Amino acid sequence: MSEQLGIKAKKLENFSEWFSEVCQKAGLVDLRYNVQGFVVHKPWAMRVIKKIYELLEKELEAKGHEPVLFPVVIPEENLEKEKEHVEGFKPEVFWITQAGDNPLEKKLALRPTSETAFYQMYSLWIRSWRDLPLKLYQSVAVYRYESTTKPFLRGREFLWIESHDAFETHEEALKQTREDMEVCKKVVWEKLGVPFLFFRRPKWDKFAGALDTYAADTIMPDGKVNQISSTHDLGQNFAKAFNIKFLSREGKKEYVWQTCFGPGVWRIMAALISVHGDDKGLILPFEVAPIQVILIPIIFSDEDVEKIKEKCDYVEKLLKEKGIRCKTDWREETPGWKFNDWELKGVPLRIEIGPREAMEGYVTITRRDTGERVQVKDDKLIEEIEKLGEDILKNLKKRAKKFFEERIVEVSTKEFLIKVIKEGKVAKINFCGREECAMEIKEATNGGKVRGVVVDSKEKPTGKCAWCGREAKEVVYVAKAY
Amino acid sequence: MSEQLGIKAKKLENFSEWFSEVCQKAGLVDLRYNVQGFVVHKPWAMRVIKKIYELLEKELEAKGHEPVLFPVVIPEENLEKEKEHVEGFKPEVFWITQAGDNPLEKKLALRPTSETAFYQMYSLWIRSWRDLPLKLYQSVAVYRYESTTKPFLRGREFLWIESHDAFETHEEALKQTREDMEVCKKVVWEKLGVPFLFFRRPKWDKFAGALDTYAADTIMPDGKVNQISSTHDLGQNFAKAFNIKFLSREGKKEYVWQTCFGPGVWRIMAALISVHGDDKGLILPFEVAPIQVILIPIIFSDEDVEKIKEKCDYVEKLLKEKGIRCKTDWREETPGWKFNDWELKGVPLRIEIGPREAMEGYVTITRRDTGERVQVKDDKLIEEIEKLGEDILKNLKKRAKKFFEERIVEVSTKEFLIKVIKEGKVAKINFCGREECAMEIKEATNGGKVRGVVVDSKEKPTGKCAWCGREAKEVVYVAKAY
Numbered sequence: 001m002s003e004q005l006g007i008k009a010k011k012l013e014n015f016s017e018w019f020s021e022v023c024q025k026a027g028l029v030d031l032r033y034n035v036q037g038f039v040v041h042k043p044w045a046m047r048v049i050k051k052i053y054e055l056l057e058k059e060l061e062a063k064g065h066e067p068v069l070f071p072v073v074i075p076e077e078n079l080e081k082e083k084e085h086v087e088g089f090k091p092e093v094f095w096i097t098q099a100g101d102n103p104l105e106k107k108l109a110l111r112p113t114s115e116t117a118f119y120q121m122y123s124l125w126i127r128s129w130r131d132l133p134l135k136l137y138q139s140v141a142v143y144r145y146e147s148t149t150k151p152f153l154r155g156r157e158f159l160w161i162e163s164h165d166a167f168e169t170h171e172e173a174l175k176q177t178r179e180d181m182e183v184c185k186k187v188v189w190e191k192l193g194v195p196f197l198f199f200r201r202p203k204w205d206k207f208a209g210a211l212d213t214y215a216a217d218t219i220m221p222d223g224k225v226n227q228i229s230s231t232h233d234l235g236q237n238f239a240k241a242f243n244i245k246f247l248s249r250e251g252k253k254e255y256v257w258q259t260c261f262g263p264g265v266w267r268i269m270a271a272l273i274s275v276h277g278d279d280k281g282l283i284l285p286f287e288v289a290p291i292q293v294i295l296i297p298i299i300f301s302d303e304d305v306e307k308i309k310e311k312c313d314y315v316e317k318l319l320k321e322k323g324i325r326c327k328t329d330w331r332e333e334t335p336g337w338k339f340n341d342w343e344l345k346g347v348p349l350r351i352e353i354g355p356r357e358a359m360e361g362y363v364t365i366t367r368r369d370t371g372e373r374v375q376v377k378d379d380k381l382i383e384e385i386e387k388l389g390e391d392i393l394k395n396l397k398k399r400a401k402k403f404f405e406e407r408i409v410e411v412s413t414k415e416f417l418i419k420v421i422k423e424g425k426v427a428k429i430n431f432c433g434r435e436e437c438a439m440e441i442k443e444a445t446n447g448g449k450v451r452g453v454v455v456d457s458k459e460k461p462t463g464k465c466a467w468c469g470r471e472a473k474e475v476v477y478v479a480k481a482y
Numbered sequence: 483m484s485e486q487l488g489i490k491a492k493k494l495e496n497f498s499e500w501f502s503e504v505c506q507k508a509g510l511v512d513l514r515y516n517v518q519g520f521v522v523h524k525p526w527a528m529r530v531i532k533k534i535y536e537l538l539e540k541e542l543e544a545k546g547h548e549p550v551l552f553p554v555v556i557p558e559e560n561l562e563k564e565k566e567h568v569e570g571f572k573p574e575v576f577w578i579t580q581a582g583d584n585p586l587e588k589k590l591a592l593r594p595t596s597e598t599a600f601y602q603m604y605s606l607w608i609r610s611w612r613d614l615p616l617k618l619y620q621s622v623a624v625y626r627y628e629s630t631t632k633p634f635l636r637g638r639e640f641l642w643i644e645s646h647d648a649f650e651t652h653e654e655a656l657k658q659t660r661e662d663m664e665v666c667k668k669v670v671w672e673k674l675g676v677p678f679l680f681f682r683r684p685k686w687d688k689f690a691g692a693l694d695t696y697a698a699d700t701i702m703p704d705g706k707v708n709q710i711s712s713t714h715d716l717g718q719n720f721a722k723a724f725n726i727k728f729l730s731r732e733g734k735k736e737y738v739w740q741t742c743f744g745p746g747v748w749r750i751m752a753a754l755i756s757v758h759g760d761d762k763g764l765i766l767p768f769e770v771a772p773i774q775v776i777l778i779p780i781i782f783s784d785e786d787v788e789k790i791k792e793k794c795d796y797v798e799k800l801l802k803e804k805g806i807r808c809k810t811d812w813r814e815e816t817p818g819w820k821f822n823d824w825e826l827k828g829v830p831l832r833i834e835i836g837p838r839e840a841m842e843g844y845v846t847i848t849r850r851d852t853g854e855r856v857q858v859k860d861d862k863l864i865e866e867i868e869k870l871g872e873d874i875l876k877n878l879k880k881r882a883k884k885f886f887e888e889r890i891v892e893v894s895t896k897e898f899l900i901k902v903i904k905e906g907k908v909a910k911i912n913f914c915g916r917e918e919c920a921m922e923i924k925e926a927t928n929g930g931k932v933r934g935v936v937v938d939s940k941e942k943p944t945g946k947c948a949w950c951g952r953e954a955k956e957v958v959y960v961a962k963a964y
Binding site for chain 2: 030032033034035038039040041042043046047049050066067068069070071072073074075077078090091092093094095096097098099100101107108110117120121124125136141143145157159
């Protein structure tokens with residue numbers, strides 16, 4: 001119990017070490033599982049992750065998606081149907097080749113993503129325009145043989161949702177990509193308070209098999225961006241590869257237009273930890289906190305135990321009746337130790353109950369995000385907690401947005417671009433749009449990548465490309481990325 | 483759209499065919515995925531399955547379990563740590579041997595069950611009696627190379643929950659197995675209305691590595707039993723294999739006592755379909771139905787369309803405000819076709835809204851389980867629907883219990899035992915307790931298996947073993963099993 005609490009690293013000075021410490025000390029993951037790149041998700045992480053899944057699934061269902069579950073195995077022949085897709089994914093596929101003592105007749109891929117599983121069924125399910133739109137999602141893990149791994153950011157097993165939609169027209173498909181962005185906004189920004197921008201990725205950085213990729217980047221404390229979601233305009237590429245045709249309203253056989261959307265639950269979790277956390281540990285928004293209010297009994301003398309217990313039970317019952325997730329910490333540790341432990345775990349509100357609180361009909365509430373303390377009368381408690389829950393989210397959003405905006409710097413020279421990326425910032429530049437230029441930037445900035453043009457942005461390029469001096473065609477953002 | 487609706491097979495005459503038809507026609511699974519034994523779960527099934535998971539998780543958490551997620555891959559070395567366990571599972575393991583183009587250094591099993599993944603971490607996590615009890619669960623699919631497969635009953639990928647608990651004493655572990663039975667009862671019987679009995683399995687039929695296995699059997703329409711859950715007293719077998727020791731209250735290093743519990747979500751789904759369904763299709767209990775109330779507009783004349791639409795919208799809004807899952811079916815089909823379609827899908831209540839209902843402030847509700855129709859005034863609607871929801875469950879439970887009890891026959895001779903099993907019933911016999919005798923029964927009855935003694939049963943054997951004539955030691959049930 002009395003293990004070393006507290007994070008030693010500072011978030012803004014040594015983010016990587018801070019992140020590792022939080023993952024371990026807040027009880028999120030255990031990295032000691034004996035297969036490289038596969039982590040054990042501990043209860044505190046799983047409880048937050050389940051909430052994130054719930055929020056995303058609710059929004060997807062509100063937009064007409066239905067849940068399905070496709071097999072974890074995909075035959076090699078399916079993967080090979082779409083040429084760009086297989087080239088993109090095959091090097092990272094885990095292969096099942098054996099069952100019991102027997103070799104399998106055909107090798108099976110552990111799903112790296114499920115286009116090639118879904119779309120062969122879509123070719124059976126879709127017959128007429130009446131079957132469209134078809135909008136399905138699954139909440140699963142996917143598997144990729146990554147060389148370097150980091151919990152919630154890059155793993156050989158990572159958690160996401162994938163939705164796969166099919167439409168009559170390209171226009172509807174494009175509209176769907178906008179709706180996917182909306183779902184992301186509703187959950188990641190509005191509920192979790194994590195700011196991001198959606199970019200149209202450059203052609204050389206799109207999803208293997210897509211016409212266009214739109215991806216959301218948030219900015220991590222070290223200035224590297226974290227792609228938390230992506231939605232792809234697949235055009236008719238997969239429809240042709242998998243022969244997904246429908247009888248149109250005009251009575252013609254046509255290929256469907258498809259999109260797929262992957263909200264990265266793991267990546268969103270990484271953002272949630274990193275964007276809101278501070279040097280004491282996690283700070284969880286009220287809505288996804290496994291415990292929203294922790295009650296700490298403050299006992300000075302044995303005489304008070306009974307009264308304090310009574311008050312704790314009373315408050316716990318009161319909160320639970322209102323559906324607030326709370327718990328009283330009766331462990332045999334000092335109040336100070338408990339404060340640290342629950343701060344580390346990011347519980348949004350702490351209520352201390354000592355002899356005075358037990359007698360005098362009020363409690364003392366402390367906010368995790370600001371450390372502010374308020375005394376609240378018992379009969380105003382629920383009201384105050386609900387208000388504080390909202391205030392915490394507001395404050396986290398404000399802080400996060402400020403950081404996000406401050407980290408983006410407009411740059412118009414080579415030298416300044418290199419400097420800005422080196423300093424852990426995101427550069428906004430006028431850009432010529434050429435892949436060669438992007439590759440030069442990556443080389444010179446030691447990994448700074450052109451993330452693309454902000455979707456629906458009104459930013460117009462003025463003048464020359466910040467790198468090559470050719471005429472600028474667009475405004476893009478450059479950043480190192482996880 | 484106008485595909486052939488309606489089930490052709492009769493449930494009690496040709497259960498196997500009936501089950502296949504329901505799975506296909508109610509839109510539960512698609513068997514055409516191109517890997518044998520792996521099915522695609524369609525939305526109607528997934529929506530029910532998600533509800534079953536929710537109910538089970540809620541009960542498990544109420545009993546102090548917390549969610550975790552362990553990797554899907556288990557190294558061969560882990561599987562081999564417990565001798566009986568590896569012998570039981572290794573023949574059915576899928577092996578990952580390759581990633582990209584490279585062979586893996588160590589073969590990885592696709593989890594067939596997760597004892598050997600969890601328990602190596604338990605040996606790191608458990609130090610003292612203060613860390614106990616440790617009660618964790620995960621909601622996942624498991625993978626076994628089964629030779630014959632049937633949706634929801636036997637598959638190469640099947641859905642379940644597995645909980646893994648560790649205790650200071652054997653007594654606590656045994657108490658946990660009883661608590662697991664309680665969880666099963668709370669969900670499977672109380673919420674889903676599926677009756678079952680928990681048996682202590684014979685020693686030759688226990689979980690590989692356990693001291694004792696307690697498993698719940700329900701009876702399917704063809705008289706074969708379906709094991710829907712099992713909980714295992716693992717003793718200290720795995721603790722010794724994985725070196726899971728704790729410092730006891732007396733200051734001694736001791737091995738923990740363990741249990742594991744597997745509520746078979748797939749198997750529960752099979753039971754739900756089969757026990758309650760009838761010759762028209764599924765009948766879903768109110769609590770797990772994806773749509774609880776379907777509204778069908780009945781339009782005789784174009785003049786009525788607007789009024790009827792208005793009333794449908796009014797009712798839909800009214801129900802949704804109360805959290806009732808409902809939908810209006812506006813498809814371009816006849817009301818009769820729609821009735822059949824939603825009966826097939828098992829929607830508990832149907833509301834018809836025609837010109838009279840639109841004008842006169844009432845609706846007509848039809849129950850799926852009994853076909854009874856009632857007219858209900860708009861202002862009594864919510865109340866009536868809630869009552870009907872409960873009544874449906876009561877009725878399903880009553881029916882199911884009657885069938886369950888009628889299918890069990892007390893038998894005291896060889897001939898009658900053979901006859902009873904052949905007729906698709908479950909036999910209750912006095913039994914000598916010997917494995918040889920059980921094997922003879924299995925042979926003679928073409929698969930009838932001794933399922934064990936009912937847990938906490940007061941049934942005492944009287945006289946001789948129904949098969950071999952030796953002195954009877956226990957009362958057991960014999961049945962064919964899925």
